[in-house]
Amino acid sequence: MWLPMLIKRLNHADMQKKGLQLTAEEIYSVNNSSLKDAIVQFGGFCTGEFISKEGLLLTNHHCGYGAIQSHSTPQHDYLTDGFWAKSHAEELPNEGLFVDILVRMDDVTGKVLEGIDNNTPETERAQKVGQRMQALAKEASNNGEYVTYVRDFFNGNEYYLFVYNRFTDVRLVGTPPSSIGKYGGDTDNWMWPRHTGDFSMFRVYMGKDGKPAKYSKDNVPYKPKHHLPINIADKEPGDFSMVFGFPGRTKRFMTSQGLQLEVDQLNKSRIKLREKKLDLWKQDMDKDAATRIKYASKYASTANYYKYSIGQNEGIKRMKTLEGKRADEAKYQTWANADAQRKALYGNVLSDIDASYKEIETYNLGSIYLNEAILGTESLLMAYRLMPLYTTLKGNDAAATQKAVEDLLPRVDAFFKDYNMPTDKKVFAAMLKFYSEDIAKDQQPAAFKNLVAKYKGDFNKLADHVYSNSFVVSEQKLKDFLKNPTAKKLENDPAFAIVQPIMENFQTNIAPKIGAANAKLATANRLYVAGLRQMNPNFVYYPDANSTIRLSYGAVKDYSPQDGVLYNYYTTMEGLMAKEDPTNEEFEVPAKLKQLYQAKDYGRYANDKGEMVVNFITDNDITGGNSGSPVINGKGELIGLAFDGNWEAMTGDLVYDADYKRCINVDARYVLFIIDKYAGANNLISEMTIVDTDSPGAGDAAKAEAKTPQAELLNATMTEAQEKLRAGKTEFKIEKKKGDAKVKLQVKD
Structure with missing residues (x-):
């Protein structure tokens, strides 16, 4: 996951050997049009790419899912039926959705760490670093014209400044039905072979002056500095591929102690709590169409990392990741102890890391359950959102109270649009029971323990009381309260009366202990990574992902998940139809898609064998946040969209597995086939630059031969x-x- 500005120095020669035909400047340039100008961070959580000079943007279906769901009703169910704008006037605005386009990035390590060395006290270091990061970002923002931030890399050993243009007028242009965009559902999630048309389309708009602007009918389509041509030629194993996007978070420098904690606490808790929540949601979603639509997006996002946690724990065991980490750490300790100066600086690093994790382990479960169980319950999340208002009410600050109310009202509307009280009530009872049973009693607030005793541990009766008397579970009652809010009314609300003491207890008794342990851990981790790089001076390390723009490169490649099994590098509609099950919503196939398949009406999008390729795999390095990233060939042309990883490599956030790690992509030809043949949205096809020449790659010599x-x-x-x-x-x-x-x-x- 390489930083684009460093490609010329670190990677370009290697990329050329693998089939890249672009110069480093054609990939990343500040002054001239380059690939980076076609890539956007979509909504802060995914990636998208421009595919026309009119600001037409491609991303994953699951990235656009929230926007699609927000426009869906039982009468206009775009999740089920799909949506295609046949003109700009039909495109749908999305309040709160934005895209960030990188202007430039700068290495500011020298400025951030000036005068700071290993003798600088940690408190002083943290204060200076934080102040300098904020000052550099503020200076680069040009009085708010740009979105800017400085991020640390290599656990605080390097720092880079990022400058973005943020566009907030982003409109939904097209989406296939979920039976295409989400084909295979949770069953196929993280799995290969895959047959999912995971894409959706948006358009970015700007003011007539060419600058970012709030939504207005007078805005015009954004003119990107660069957009990606789409290549529809066949792909072969060995063909060069790169993925350009915004990977979210990896922890590949994490030591064995931290990894053990991930397995034993985070993943196990996430699996337990989310499994129950998903089951309760699904029961009600299956009974009622309106509830299904309301909870569709929440269900999908919750299920994603539920399944991921299962796969990660299994992968860590299969790959013996812990054993490998411990062996590496033993070598590190031997290296540190071999020199007196190194021993003084690095000799205690691993023991300090171990001690920090042991302290975190004592209180970590309370933090996990706060997020997954307490704030993972919708009514309690809404009650938590009232806490800033409570603070202003207690302070008798009328102006601040009015501002707090104004900030809350749009969130109230959004909350109740996708809320079903009977469903949430069942989740409440289940999550509170888990919290009561699993969190150490001395880490629970007295008010909560007294409430549990009052209802004799019957959480269904507690739920009856809360949901009959709290105003946070009723849109009308909550809005009535906000017309004349008082601190006393909030204190007497049973949902707020649960959340407030839990939050105060966490902030007072738990968070400081976790924070102190994390501060010690941060120091030790910084030294550990610095020592690791010093220990291996000839090895080129890349930094962990942290939601900043990255490029990974590799090739189209099949793999063998187990002895005697070989997975092909692409799937077709033959496999899609073989999975069809009209009784299972995850594997329903739309009638028109079946007709196109039966007629083999694939147009110019079929491969040389006459097959309609749906998905393909590469060995590119991706993680969450890369969803929607373009898969690009050696000429800089789009050949697909990354949308998932494979089950055998769920350890990817912790360690890269060259044998098993695969990036699952929807083929660009399937995207165009759905837009053209299925949807008949020829207005969109006509915007794109489509080429059909063979892509360059390691197989080029063989092709020429x-x-x-x-x-x-x-x-x-x-x-x-x-x-x-x-x-x-x-x-x-x-x-x-x-x-x-x-x-x-x-x-x-």
Whole structure:
């Protein structure tokens, strides 16, 4: 996951060997149009890319899911039926959705760490670093014109400034139905083979002056400095591929102690709590269409990392990741102890890390359950959002109270649009029961323990009381309260009366202890990574992902998940239809898509074999946040969209597995086929730059060779031989001749 501005120095020569035909400046340039100008951070949580000069943006269906869901109603169910704007006037605005486009990034390590060394006290270091990061970002913002921030890399050993243009007028243009965009649902999530058309389309708008502007009918489509041509030629194993996007978070420098904590506490808790929540949601979603629409987006996002946690724990065990980490740490300790100066600086690093994690472990469960169980319950989350208002009411600050109310009202509307009280009530009872049973009693507030005792541990009765008397579970009652809010009314609300003491207890008794342990851990981790890089001076490290723009490069590649099994590098509509199950909503196939399949009406989007390719895999390094990232060939052309990783490599955030790690992508040809043949949205196709020449890659020499007479004869001979073998013939001879070229093949049993 390389920083684009460093590609020229660190990676360009290697990328050229693998098939890249672009210069480093064509990938990243501040002064000229480059690939980076076609890439956006979508909504702060995904990636998107421009595919036309009119600001047409492509991302994943699951990235656009919230926007699609927000426009869906039982009468206009775009999740089920899809949506296609046939003109700019039909495109749908999305309040709160934005895209960030990188202007530039700068190495500011020297400025941030000036005068700071290993002798600087940690408190002083943290204060200076924080102040300088804020000052550099503020200076670069040009009085608020740009979105700017400074991020640390290599655990605080380097710092980079990022400057973005933020556009807030982003409109929904097109989406296939969920039966295409989410085909396979949770069953196929993180799995290969896959047959999912995971894409959606938006358009970015700007003011007539060419600058970012709030939504207005007078805005015009954004004119990107660069947009990606779309290549519809066949792909072969070894073809160069790069993924450009915004990977969210990796922890590949984490030591074995931290990894053990991830397995034993975070993942196990996430699996337990989310499994119950998903089950309760699904029961009600299956009974009622309106509830299904309300909870569709929440269900999908919750299920994603529920399943991920399961796969990660299994992968860590299978790959013996803990054992590998411990072996590396033993080498580190030996290296540190071998020199007196190194020992003084790095000798206690691993023991300090171990001590910090042991302290965190004592209180970590309370932090996890606060987020997953307490604030993972919708009514309690809404009650928590009232806490800033409570503070202003207690302070008798009328102006601040009015501002707090104004800030809350749009959130109230959004909350109740996607809320079903009976469903949330069941989740409340289940989550509070888990919190009561699993969190150490001395870490629970007295008010909560008294409430549990009052209802004799019957959380269904507690739920009856809360949901009958709290105003946070009723849109009208909550809005009535906000017309004349008082601190006393809030204190007497049963939902608020649960959240407030839990939050205050956490902030007073738990968070400071976790914070102190994390501060010690941060110091030790910074030294650990610095020592690691010093220990291996000839190895080029890349920094952990942290939601900043990155580029990974690799190739189209199949893989073997286990002995005797080989997964092909692409899937087709044949496989999609083989999975069809009209009784299972995850595997329903739209009637029109079936008609196109039966007629083999794929147009120019079929491969050379006449197949409609749906998905393909590469060995690119991705993680969450890369969803929607373009998969780009060596000429800088779009060949697909990254949308998932594979089950066998769920340890990817912690360690990269070259043998198993695969990036699952929707093929650009399937995207165009759905837009063109299925949706008939020719207005969108006409905007794009579509090319059909072979992409460059490691297979180029073989492709050129295949055009020679000898190679043509050899290919024809092998094709004929394969047909004979499939027919059961075990002894035969084939001779072919063309000009001076001659091929003879003899097969014996």
